[in-house]
Amino acid sequence: MAQGTIRKGFFFYFGLLVLLLISIFFICLVVMMFNPGSTVLWMQYFTEDNHILVEKTTDEGKKDIDYSKLTTLEIECSYANVSVQRSKEFTSNGIHIINNAKGFTAASSAVKFSYEATLSGDSTLRIKVVEPTGFVYFSKDIRIVLHAYSENSLNFNNLKLKVLTKEGNVEIGGTNTRAAEEVNLNSLNVETGKGNIYIGDKLNTKSLSALTLTASEGYIQSFKSVKFGDNKTANGIEANCDATIKTEKGRILFGVLNMSGANVNLICKSGDVAIDNIYANKTSVSCVQGNYKLGDIYGDLDYTNSEDSILAPNITAGKITGSFTLTTKGTVDSSPRINIKEITKNLVVISDRGDLNVKKVHGAISVTSENQLNVNLVVADDKSASDTISIVNKNGEVKLGFIGTMAGNVGITTDTSKIVVNVTSVTKFTSNAYANDQAGATKLADDKISVSHGLSGEQTKNPLNVEGTSAIRGNMTIKTNASVAYNLVAVDSLVA
Numbered sequence: 001m002a003q004g005t006i007r008k009g010f011f012f013y014f015g016l017l018v019l020l021l022i023s024i025f026f027i028c029l030v031v032m033m034f035n036p037g038s039t040v041l042w043m044q045y046f047t048e049d050n051h052i053l054v055e056k057t058t059d060e061g062k063k064d065i066d067y068s069k070l071t072t073l074e075i076e077c078s079y080a081n082v083s084v085q086r087s088k089e090f091t092s093n094g095i096h097i098i099n100n101a102k103g104f105t106a107a108s109s110a111v112k113f114s115y116e117a118t119l120s121g122d123s124t125l126r127i128k129v130v131e132p133t134g135f136v137y138f139s140k141d142i143r144i145v146l147h148a149y150s151e152n153s154l155n156f157n158n159l160k161l162k163v164l165t166k167e168g169n170v171e172i173g174g175t176n177t178r179a180a181e182e183v184n185l186n187s188l189n190v191e192t193g194k195g196n197i198y199i200g201d202k203l204n205t206k207s208l209s210a211l212t213l214t215a216s217e218g219y220i221q222s223f224k225s226v227k228f229g230d231n232k233t234a235n236g237i238e239a240n241c242d243a244t245i246k247t248e249k250g251r252i253l254f255g256v257l258n259m260s261g262a263n264v265n266l267i268c269k270s271g272d273v274a275i276d277n278i279y280a281n282k283t284s285v286s287c288v289q290g291n292y293k294l295g296d297i298y299g300d301l302d303y304t305n306s307e308d309s310i311l312a313p314n315i316t317a318g319k320i321t322g323s324f325t326l327t328t329k330g331t332v333d334s335s336p337r338i339n340i341k342e343i344t345k346n347l348v349v350i351s352d353r354g355d356l357n358v359k360k361v362h363g364a365i366s367v368t369s370e371n372q373l374n375v376n377l378v379v380a381d382d383k384s385a386s387d388t389i390s391i392v393n394k395n396g397e398v399k400l401g402f403i404g405t406m407a408g409n410v411g412i413t414t415d416t417s418k419i420v421v422n423v424t425s426v427t428k429f430t431s432n433a434y435a436n437d438q439a440g441a442t443k444l445a446d447d448k449i450s451v452s453h454g455l456s457g458e459q460t461k462n463p464l465n466v467e468g469t470s471a472i473r474g475n476m477t478i479k480t481n482a483s484v485a486y487n488l489v490a491v492d493s494l495v496a
Contacts, residue, residue, distance in 0.1 A: 044110050046132045047102045054095040054127065057117045067094045069122045071186070072160045073146065077129040079167040080142035081195075084185070086155060086202070087177040090147050093154050095127055100141040103134035113142075142168075150181045157207065162189040169195045173203025173224070187211070187241075192218060199224050199237060211243040220245055221253040228258045228277060236277075247271045260298075268292070282322075287313045297321065300345075303336075310334045312354070320344065323363065326351060333371075346387070347377070353396070360403070360495070365389040372396040372417075378494050381426070383407050385472065393417065401494045402427045406474030413479040421476070422489045423455075423466065429474035431464045431486070436479040444480065452487040 057063045075082055075095075090096055099113055111133040118126045131142055146161070148154045163170050170190050173183050180202050187210040190197050197215050199205070199222035213220050226236040234255025237243070243259055245252055246267035256277040257264055264280040266273060268290045276295035284302045285292065291314045294301070300322035303310065310328045312335045317324075319342040327350040328334040335354040346363040349356055352371040362380040364387035367373070372395040379389070381404025389410040391398055398412055401422040406429040412419055415436055423429075433444035449461040457467035464486060478484055 044105050046105060046110070046112070046134065048099040048113055048132070050099050052097040052099070052115070053090075053092050054097065054115070054117050057119050058115065059118060063119055065094065065117065065119065065125060066122060067148075067156075068154055070125055070156075071158050072124040072162075074124075074126045074162045074164070075129075075144060075146075076127070076164045077142075077144060077168060078131045078165065079140050079195075080129055080131055080144050080165065081168045081170070082144045082146075082163050082165060083171045083174055084146045084156075084161065084183055084203075085174060085177050086148040086150050086181045086183040088150055088179040089177040090145075091149055091151075093147060093149055093152070096143070096145040096147055097129060098141075098143040098145070100139055101132050101137070102139040103132070103137035105132065105134035109133070148183065150179055155182075155184050156186075157184045158186050160187045160189075160210075161185050164191050165195055166193045167195050168192060169198065169218075171198040171200055173200035174198065175201050175223075188213075190214065192216070194218055196220070198222070201225060205237050205239045208239050209241050211237070211239060211241055212246075213244070214246040215250045216248040217250045218247075219251050219253060220247060221251075222255075226256050226258055228256050228279065232256075234276060236275075266292075289313055292316065294318070300325070303327070310336060310351075312336065315339070317341065323347070324358075325349075328352070349373075363387050365391070367391045367393065369393045369396055375399065377401070378403060379406070381405055401489070403491060403494050405470040405472050406476070407472050408474060410474060410476040411478075412476070414482060415480070416482050417480075418482050419478060419480055419484045420487065421485070422487045422494065423468070424489060424491050424494070425456075425468055426470050427466060427468040427474070428470040428472065429466050429468075429476055431462075431466075431476035431478060433462050433464075433478040433480070433484050436481050444478070444484065448483045450483070450485045452485075452489075454488045455486060 055065060113132050114130045116128045129144060170192055182202050182204050184204045184207045187208055189212045191214040194217045196218040197213050197220045201224045222235050222237055225233050226238045227233050236254045236256035238258040242263045244265040248269045249271045251271055252273045254275045257275060259280040262280060264278060264283045266285045268287050270289045272291045274293045279298045282300045282302060283297055288309050288311045294317040296318040297320040301320050301324050303326035315336060315338045317340045321344050323346040324343050325348045334351045336351055337355045340358045342360040343358060344362045347361050348366045350368045351373055353373055355374045357376045360378050360380050362382060367375055373393055374396045375391060375393060376399040378401040385408040388408055392413045394415045395417050397417045398414055399420045404426045406427050413436060433449060435442040435444050443462050446461045451461055455466050458465040
């Protein structure tokens with residue numbers, strides 16, 4: 001009994017001690033909150049409520065800043081949100097810093113809010129904001145606003161803007177301010193780590209001479225309504241300059257990129273890219289993995305990567321009015337999955353493995369794989385005789401369909417995988433099949449060749465002469481150690 005009483009007494013007094021320590025801790029917190037900057041139990045509380053208009057430099061010279069004369073502005077910060085606007089939110093032009101950050105920090109490593117403003121000549125301004133750091137934040141609300149008061153004529157037409165932030169969001173030309181109006185820039189270069197980049201409806205993207213947007217982990221998207229095509233509209237960017245849009249593992253989201261006469265560079269390591277329409281001379285994609293859901297591409301689409309980093313992207317595209325290229329060479333074991341609705345010009349693919357599916361190709365075709373690439377292509381009925389078809393694939397299955405005429409020369413080489421050639425009643429061609437050996441002249445055995453019932457012409461399997469209704473005869477040369485199947489199919493089965 002005495003032993004049990006001692007145990008109960010110990011836990012009672014131990015509980016009182018814990019409650020006392022907790023009470024002391026909370027009393028200290030209250031003391032710090034009523035005395036910001038004071039140190040209690042190795043901690044400090046910081047709270048800010050200020051609005052700074054940057055009118056002078058912070059160096060000894062304290063030079064006046066004339067925002068109408070600036071041609072270059074660089075803003076650097078950590079977690080502050082940066083925006084550019086022309087509105088009536090403030091009546092003063094220039095950089096506004098609104099600091100409402102609150103939280104607890106370790107006294108030994110406390111970093112207080114500060115900023116630097118330096119001028120090079122009268123035309124280059126650099127703003128560096130140092131935000132307070134803490135282990136607990138009640139608020140990380142710090143805004144850096146490049147503002148033009150809409151009642152006067154200032155509108156940054158000649159300004160090259162560069163923004164660098166680690167975690168903050170960047171919004172250019174937003175509509176969430178009072179009486180927001182269109183804002184101009186000469187060029188825009190934004191880089192953020194975990195933050196998002198938003199193109200607002202009030203940014204005049206047509207005025208840009210250069211555009212670079214980089215969000216390592218965040219979103220890159222536009223809320224600007226852009227016209228394209230036959231009076232269609234979507235959120236996106238319309239500009240006359242080259243654009244580079246980059247993410248490591250974030251998301252790039254646009255309804256349309258209307259960059260006619262310019263080039264688009266998309267760089268994505270392992271994130272997601274979704275763009276419904278792209279108008280550009282050339283769209284170049286540098287990637288490792290990731291998902292690329294693209295709609296119609298008005299121009300060339302190029303996944304050529306000189307660094308051989310393409311590994312396993314998922315690529316979906318609608319109609320490409322130019323050529324499509326994906327090439328990898330060297331030591332990278334690439335395995336893309338490609339699904340494209342239509343390519344009006346040429347198709348070039350060099351890859352190790354994966355899947356290549358194109359529902360309609362109009363131009364020349366060159367596909368090379370030294371491993372196992374599954375190939376499923378349909379050739380349009382308007383292909384020129386000068387546009388050759390070459391498919392070299394070690395182990396992957398090859399399916400090649402012809403909607404209409406087989407014009408020019410077709411070459412298919414595989415090692416151990418089946419070749420399927422689907423043709424309609426229009427197609428006229430002669431096909432010679434050989435064993436894929438060093439001599440290259442050994443005929444493939446008839447028992448490895450199947451010919452669909454209904455194919456017209458001389459019924460020898462090798463060479464096979466098919467006499468469709470076309471006035472043009474194509475020539476096909478096949479080299480394989482596997483099997484070949486020639487099938488007569490309906491047009492609907494190829495264009496579905």
